[in-house]
Amino acid sequence: MQENINLKGKDFLSLKDYSKGEINYLLSFAANLKDKQKRGEKHNLLQGKSLGMIFEKPSTRTRMSFEVGIYQLGGQALFLSSRDLQIGRGEPICDTARVFSRYVDGIMIRTFSHADVEELAHYATIPVINGLTDLLHPCQVLADLLTIKEYKGKLEGQKLVYIGDGNNMAHSLMYGGAKMGMNVVIAAPEAYFPDEKITAEAKSIAAENGGTIELISNPKEAAEDADVLYTDVWASMGQESEQEERMEKFLTYQVNNELMACAKKDAIVLHCLPAHRGEEITAEVLEKYQNVIFDEAENRLHAQKAIMAAIM
Template structure:
């Protein structure tokens, strides 16, 4: 069921299987907190293949690999020649012959799929332009820790509705029975095919899927507010356009005051909540906006769970790696 299987996108797994990974991640987090060893991958070698740089993904995979008793090896964009000097197929076969598992974080979902097709070992998607499945296990793990359940909760995503995080939140929530609303300007709505895909899963799980421009109405009954940067990697020339499009979708106190119950705030990080970094200062000086997708007040509020969410990246990745490559006894889950 899990053993030897790659983790490339959420739709490759059933609701019960995704919930298992979430619950397993919570269990592994408890073992770690209590100092109980869980070296399910002892003696293995794991390749961490990064076309795109990352803080959390690299740290999470490295610590998870070490905790599981395996040895991580980082290969950055300058260390490999995917589709430049060497085909993905050839690279996959070479790495698969040397490593027991491969993490891939890059641009193309097709590359991730081809690595899994030819490597002969599990491949774990650390992010592509289309999907962010390891992030999703951590995100919905955080929701389950906070609320004790998933089905029936309402998550509202505010911002760029076309990016990989919004896509994955929408589809994963639909699979798990979580009501997901994407609040975005119409020009940044998710692709119609993606919305239809999510609604198809929602019909089976009982979830409600909504995409709207009306952010004020969307947040009223939210259990969780989620946002991401307005400009994704490789789109840095679009800052002015995105600021003009998205400033009314900023998560600020005026917006959170519209929520009529207890809620939590989530962000996959990094966040532009102040102008303390050199990059944020540059944006603030150029466009006059020191706080972008979320204000510092909300980011530092008692509702904020983004650092718990970030830590959960490591626990959830550990669960995925152990379940798919650890020869565990796992009851049949349809």
């Protein structure tokens, strides 16, 4: 690990805010913590520290990975839903940030509005971690990068093809892939392409690091010679009313055997979960690559431990 990198006190809101060296540091740190955990070696780096966890969106992996993660690091987590907080009764975010800063050592928030997370970070005097917003999901992508590195040995030059909605996952994969010199392709119907501003920023970052960002509407063309195929649900939380319309629009964007035939023979499949078998991915493909997908899910734990230990 690079000893000259110090992330103490830094927010983790977007991978755009982290340099390639800092991301590599976090990936090495995560791999190290994973190894320690597997060997049963104590690593109480956050002994006596507390993490306040704000959940306005429910979660399985986010809650478990942060709660178990800080426990393994020697600290404790406090789970707070919107029902538990005065935010739900009209307390401004700035006051919530100031109160949390007096009680805990870090904040993890999983919510809808990215602007709310930025405001929380602005007023908090402790580091804030973005556990997911409608715009970005950086914690998931750090775990994804760790998984790709484990299976492929490197990140630079790898072709990562994301198939589906140009959502928060697509945005963070573009930022993360661009920082690491990867060739990221987003395959989606044009009406569901990622945010134009984020795409432009990611293209600029990729150019600086020897990578590329490309948007394609033809999934088979996108999947050609892919090292990694990635998918996510077609309708995210809050988009349930669009489910039928999206099912129709994304019908040809399923990760199935036909699409896998376009990728490299040694390609891997990733899914941030939960998966809807028979929709964005067939049960057959998911089961064939379940070892990779559930390693990816496990890596949320190790990646998030690295984030917490580095910034808290």
